[in-house]
Amino acid sequence: MAEELKKEELVKIQYKPPKKDWMDTPVKFRHGTYIYPAKAKNLQYLDLPNPREWSPVDEDWKLPENWKEIVLNGMKERLDKYRSFKVFMDICVRCGACADKCHFYIGGGDPKNMPVLRAELIRSVYRGNFTAAGKILGRINGARDLTKDVIKEWFSYFYQCTECRRCSVFCPYGIDTAEITMMGRELLTLLGVNVNWILEPAANCYRTGNHLGIQPHALMDMFEMMLDDIKDRTGIKIEPTFNRKGAEILFITPSADFFAEPGMYTCMGYLMLFHELGLDYTWSTYASEGGNFGLFTSHEMIKRLNAKMYAEAKRLGVKWILGGECGHMWRVVHQYMDTLNGPADFLQEPVSPVTGTKFENAKSTKMVHIAEFTADLIKNKKIKLDPGRNDKLRITFHDSCNPARAMGIFEEPRYIIKNVCNNFFEMPENTTREQTFCCGGGAGLGTDEMMETRMRGGMPRANAVQYVHEKYGVNRLSCMCAIDRATLTTLMEYWVPDVKVTGIHELVANALVMNGEKERIVDIRGEPLKDEKGENHV
C-alpha cells in the first residue's frame, strides 16, 4: 500500500523541466502511476467499442485498424459540438499562470502535468490537423502528428487529471483543463482505451443503480446495519422507506456512503436528521447512486447514468429531489442534469416542508443540496443542536473541487459546521474555497493501483491539513464529497495520520438532539464522546 512509498523520497520534487523538448519525450508507464485498463465485459455492458484485454505497458494496445481516422473524426465532431473545446484549442497564450496550480504538478513536478502542457498534448494534434498555420509551419507552430505514442501520452496524462478546474480559476481566459481532459477521455473512449476503475462502477451503476453493484436486497441489509448502529448509539429505531410512491421528496446520495467508513456515518446522519424532522421522503434502490462516473467517460455516458434520477422521481411521483453530500454528483446535477435529461416539469419547485423556504436557486432542476437544506433548518432553528458533543474534534473543512468550482457552495457547509461544533479552523488561504486543492483521487483516479500518483497529487491538500494540524491541533477533516471521504482517508493515513476524515452530516448527527434519545455517551462512530480523561479536548 501507500506505506511502500517513502515520504522523504516523494517530497524530493524536481520542478525544473528536462532539457529535452516535451514532444520528444514519450511517456513511460510505471506501476503506481497508471490505472488498469477497463475489462472487456464492462465495455461490452455499456456498448462501448473495442472491448479487449490489454495493458498500458504493452507495446501494442490493440487499437482499431482505423484508429487515427476515429480520433480525428471524433475531434472534428467535438470541435463542432463544443465551443469550449474549440476556443480553448485556439486562445491559450502559454503565459504559464496555470503551471504551478495543478496539484499533480506541485506534488510531482512532471511538466506534462502543468495544465497548459496537458492541454498542449491535444492542442498540438489540433494544430497539426485542423489549422492552416499548423499544417504549413508544423512544429514551429507547435503542431505534431497523431501517433500511437500520442495516444499513450493522452492515456497517461488525461488519467492524471482530476478535472478539478483549479487551473481554470487562474487562467486569464478561463481555459478549463477539465473540459479538455473530458474531450481527451471521450476520444480515448472511441478507441476503447478506458480504465477499469471508472468503467466498472459505470457499468454497475447502469445495471444495479449504484457503483458498487449492490443489488436491492443487499442494499436493505446495509441499511439494517446502519439502523442498528443508530439504535445502539441513540436508542432510537428509525424506519426509512424505499421506492415508496407518493413521498414528497426523493433522496439520492452516493452509494459509497452505504457501506464504507467514514461515509457510512454521514449516511447515518441523513437518516437521523430526516427521522428527527419527520420528513416525508423515500430512498430508491433503482436510483441508488448520486455519483456519475459518466462524467469521467463521456457526455453521453453522463446522460445515460443520470437519466435514472428524473425517471425515478417521475415514477415515484415525488415533488422534488434532495441530494446528499457528493462532489462530482453535484457537478453533474448542477451543470448537466437539467440540460441533458430535463425539463423536470413533472416535479415542483422545491420547498422545504420544515421551514417553508423556497429553494429559488433550484427552481428549474428541482434538486436541492443537502447542505442548503440543513443550513436552512439551522438558520430557522428547526433542529436542536448540542455542538459540545463534537468538542473532542478540532475540525477543518475541505472544499471539494466540484461543488467549489463548478457550483460555488462555500458558505452553507461552513455555516453548518460552525453550528454543530465549537472548534473550527480554516486551512491556509489559497488552499480553500475556489482555490481548494483536490484530494488527488477525483475524476476516477481514486484507485489503489494509482497510489503514488494519488499521494503526490494529494500532497498539497495534505500539506495544508498538516499545517492546521500542527498549528491548531486539528484532528478531523470534514468534507462533503464521497470520493473525498474515501481518498482523503488514505491520503491522511499517509501524510497526516492523526487526522481522520468526516462528512458534514456525521457532525450534524453527533450534535443533533433527538426527541426521545437516550443519553449519548458515544458518538456516531461508537467512540466515546469525551476522551479518556473525561474532559473535552481543548
Add this chain to the structure above:
Amino acid sequence: MIEKAFYGSKKYWIWVAFLLAFLGVCFHFYLLQLREGLTITGMSRNVSWGLYIAQFTYLVGVAASAVMLVIPYYLHHYKAFSRMMILGEFMAIAAVSMCMLFIFVDLGQPMRVMNVILYPQLHSVMFWDMSVLSGYLVLNLLIGWTTLEAERKDAPPPSWVKPLIYLSVVWAISIHTVTAFLYAGLPGRPYWLSAIMAARFLAGAFCSGPAILLLLVFFVQKFVKYRVGDEAIKALSKIVAYAMSANVFFLLLEIFTAFYSRIPDDMNAFRYLFVGLDGHTALVPAMWVSAGLSIVSLALLIPPQFRDNTKLLTIALVSLVVATWIDKGFSLIAAGFVPNPFDRVSVYLPTFPEVMIALGVYTIGLLILTILWKVALSVKEKSIA
C-alpha cells in the same frame, strides 16, 4: 497580498469611497492650480514656501519615526513591538508618499519634475532629499512587504531583509536630517540657520510620529479584532514622552540662544510667533495654543500613572500632535520667511484651494495607509486566528 485590499466590510468600502469622493473634490482644486498656477495659494514673493512644504516637513518626521519601532524591535529584540512593526512601516510608506506628493504639488512646473533626475545636482540638498526619500520608500516597501508576506506564509523572512532593516535605521535618521539641512543651510534665514535644526526635527519626529501611530491604532482597533498589545502601547508612549521632552527642550535652547544673545534677527522670528512683530499677530494665538498643548501633553505623558491610562494618553497624544503640527507643520515655514530680506513682515495664510489641495494629498496618504493597513491587518488577523 494586495488582493486583500479588495475584500472588506461595508464600513471599509464606505470609508474608501468617501476618501475617493473627497479626493475627487480636492483633485478639482489641483487642476485649478495646474491651470492658474500657484497664484491660487497664499504664497508670495516674500513667503515663497507655505503649507505644502510645511506638511512635507512634518510628514518626513512621521515617516522617520518608524525607526522608533525598528530600533527596539530589531536592534534590542524588544518583542512587544512585533505586532506593531508592520503598522509603523506601512505608515512610513504612506507618509513618504505624501511627502513626495507635497513636493510635487508645490512645483510650479510639475511636468518637469523628472529634471531632478535628468540633471542631478549633487550640491543641492533637495537632490539628496529626493534621493533619500525615494530610497526610504523603497526600503520600507521591501522590508514591510517581504516580512508581512513571510508571516503570511508562516516562513522566516528571507535573509537579505536583515541588512536592509539595519540600513533603514540609518536611513530613517538620514531622511529627517537631510530635510533639516534643506533649511538649516540657508543664509539669510536666521530662524532656520541653526545647528540644532536636525536634532529638533528628529525629536519632533520621534514624538509626533509614534503619537500619530498610536492614535491611528486606537482608532483602527475600534473596527478590527487585531490588538497590538498593551505592552507595546506603553513602551511607545514612553518613547513619545521622552522625545517630546527633548523636543521642547531643544526649542527652549533656541529661545535661550536668541534672547540671551539679543541678536535681533534671531529674536524676530520668535517675537513674530509669540507676541507679534510690527503689529502682525496672525500666528500668535496658534503658537500659544501650541505651547499650552505641549505643556498639557508633557504633564500627561511624564507621570506613568497618567500615561498608562488610555483616555488620558489619548488626550495627551492629541494635544501633542496638534502642538507639534502647529510648530513644525505650519509656523516653522511661515516664520522662516519673517522678517524678509528687507526686514519686513509678510503674512502668509493658506488659501482655501491650497488647503483643499493639501487635504487632497492627505487623502491620498490616508488611502495608501488604509490599503496597506487593510492588507497588513487581514494577514495578521488570519495568522493569529
Add this chain to the structure above:
Amino acid sequence: MYNSGKIITGLVLFLGVVTMPFWFNIGKADVKPDPSLDTPVIRQMKVKHCIESKQFMIDNHMELLNAWRNAVVRNNKTIYVSTAGQYFTMSLEDTCFHCHSNEKQFCDQCHTYANIQPYCWECHVKPVEEAANGHR
C-alpha cells in the same frame, strides 16, 4: 451560428471600431498642410533657402532649436555656423521669425495636421502677423 445576437452585436462593434478611421473621415476635406513661405522678408530673398536644407529643417527643427537654446542660455554661444558656412544668430524670435513671420501659415500648418502641440508659445512670442504677411 449560436448566440448569434450577441456575437453579431460584438462583431459589428468590432468592425465599427477597426473601420472607424475609414468612416470618420468621410465627407471631410483632406486639407493637406501647405506651409507658406510668402512673407515680406522671404519675398525679398534672391535664393530662397533656410539656414539648413529644407528636409533637415522639417525633420530636425525642434532638436536644432533645443540645441540652440542650450548653447545660448548655458554656454553663451549665440551664433550658429550653418553647414553652408553661413552665420546666424541663434534666436527663435530674431532669426526664425524674422523670415517666418507667418506662424499660422507656416508653423501651424504641419503642427495642426500632425497634431503636434509645442509649448514654445508659452514663453516665446508668436510673430505679429502683419496684414501683408502670408496672404495670397
Add this chain to the structure above:
Amino acid sequence: MDIDKRKFLKLVGVSGALWVGSRLAGGLSSVFNIRDRFDKQALADAGYEVGTMVPDPGELKAKQWAMAIDVRQFKTPEDYTRCIQACDKIHNIPDITTQQDIKWIWEEPYSAAFPEQHNQYMEAALKSTPILLLCNQCEFPPCVRVCPTGATFKRQDGIVMMDYHRCIGCRYCMAACPYGSRSFNFKDPRPYIKKIDPAYPTRTKGVVEKCDFCAERLDQGLMPACVEASKGALIFGDLRDPDSDVRKVLSTNFSIRRKPELGTQPNVFYIL
C-alpha cells in the same frame, strides 16, 4: 546620400550630431536680411567649422561682471524709473501689483535695502533714500548651490543665469536668496505685460526669474539695459580687470554691499 542613410548614420554616430549631412546645402549666395548684429568678417576670420555653435566675436567678455551703483547720481524719481523701465520693457516684466509680483530691478528705501546698516539716529533723508536693487550676481550664490536641476547656474563670466526651460518651480532658490532678488511666476505673466517685446520671450507660469545682467545683450556686445539707461549712474565692468570702470570707481569711492556678513560676495556695489 539620401535622407534615410543619413539617419542611420546618426544611429551609428553620436545621436547629438544633428548636422552630419555636410553635403546637404548647395550653393547659397543669398543675402539674409536678418537683424544680425555680429561681425561677419570676424567670424569668417575665425574659421569656425560648419555646423557648430560659436560665441559672437563681438561679445563683451569678463572674468567677473560687476556693477557699482552710484546712489549719489540718482536725484530725481525719473533717474530710477528710467533704469527700471529700460529693463522691464526689454525683458517683458509683468506689472503685477500683489505680493506675487516680479522684480528684476527695483527700488527700496535705504532702511530696507540695508536693514543691518541703519540705526534710528541716522539722517532721515538717507534712511528713506531709494536704493536700486537687483540680483547681486553673487560670487558664491546660495541659489545656485540649492537648485536641484541646475536651472540656475553661474556662467564663466560670473553671471548667475536662469534657464527657464529647466526650472521646475520648486522655489528653493527663493528661500536661499538672502536678498529677495528672485521672483516666481505665480501666474501667467502675459496679461500683465503692457507691451510685449517679441524679441524676448516672456516666462511661463511656474518658473523663477531674476535679473541676469542682460546676459543676452553682453553676448551680443551690448551693455546691460539699465546701465545704458542710467546715464553713467550705473558703472558696469569686469571686477577682475584693474583697469575697468567699475574697479576705478570702487577704488576711489566708499562702497558698501548688501549683507556682506553672509559671505556670498555680492557683485553689486553701492556708492553712497
Add this chain to the structure above:
Amino acid sequence: MKIVVAFIVVLVLAALPYAGIQYAGMSTVFGIIIPYAAVAVFILGVVYRIVKWARSPVPFRIPTTCGQEKSLPWIKQNKLDNPSGTAGVLGRMALEILCFRSLFRNTRTELREGPRLSYASSVWLWLAAIAFHWSFLIILIRHFRLFSQPVPHFINVVENIDGFLQIGVPTLYITDILLLAAVLYLFIRRVVLPQVRYISLVADYVPLLLIFGIGLTGVLMRYFFRVNVIGVKELVMGLIAFKPHVPADIGTLFFIHLFLIATLFAYFPFSKLMHLGGVFLSPTRNLANNNRMVRHINPWNYPVHVHTYAEYEDEFRDKMKAVGLPVEKE
C-alpha cells in the same frame, strides 16, 4: 533554438521592407498594397475566426465559479466571481477584460523544507500584462491623430496626459516606455523561467519580438531618427480615403514600422493573438451560474440508451420482493 528562430523571423521581417524600399523602390508595395492586404486579412480573418467559434454551440453551462453561488437569501452571494444574472456576468467580464481579474489572482507556489507548501500572491505577470495591454491600447488611440483630420479633441487629452512629464524633445510618452518595458519583461520571463520556457513555442516568442520591434521602430522614429510625419499622415489619409499615394521621402524606418504592423495584423487571426476575441467567448467566464434556476438548452441533445426501471425490476424483482420492496409488476 526556438528563441533563435523567432529572432531570425522578426529580423527577416524587418529586413524585407528595408531592402524593398532601399534597393527596389517598392514603396507602393510596402506603403499601399501590403497595408491594405493586412487590414483586409485582419478584418476578414477575425470575423472568420469568431464566426467559426460561434458555429459551435455551447452545449452546457459550465462557468468556473470563484465565489459563493446564489443560494439562500441570507447567504451573501459573490456576484462578480459567481454571477447569477446578466449584470453579474457583464461585471465579471468587464473585470476580466479590463482588469485581468483572473491573472490578478495569480500565486506562486513554493515548496520548502518540511515539506511545507506556501502560495504567495504574485502580481508581476499581472502587472506586466496590464501595463502592456493598456499601453498598447493608449498608443493605438494616440495613433488616431494620423487617421483623422481634424484630430478629435479627446486624442489631445490622451496625448497630454500620456506626455505629462515633459521629458526630452519631442515629449516622451510614458506608454512608450511602459510598452517596451512590459514586452521586455514578458519576453525575459519566458526565456528565464524554466517552466515557461519549456511550454513556449516559436509562436510565443514571435509576437513578443514583433511587438517589441514595432514599439522600437516607433520610438526610434519619434525620438531619434525623424521621419517625415507629414508624409506619414498623407499616406495614411490617402489609404483611408481609398486614394492611396506614397509621398516621397518618408523614411525607410517608417516602412519597417508599417510592415511589422501589417505583419502583426495579418498574423493576428491565425495565432494565439485571437485571445482578444476568445476572451469574450470563454464559456467558463461569460455564463451566469444559474444552472439550477434556468434550464440551459443543448441544441444537439440526443436520446441515449438508458437502463429503465422496468428492465431493472425485471432483473431484481424476486430479490426486491424478498426484502419487501414495492414492485410495479407482481
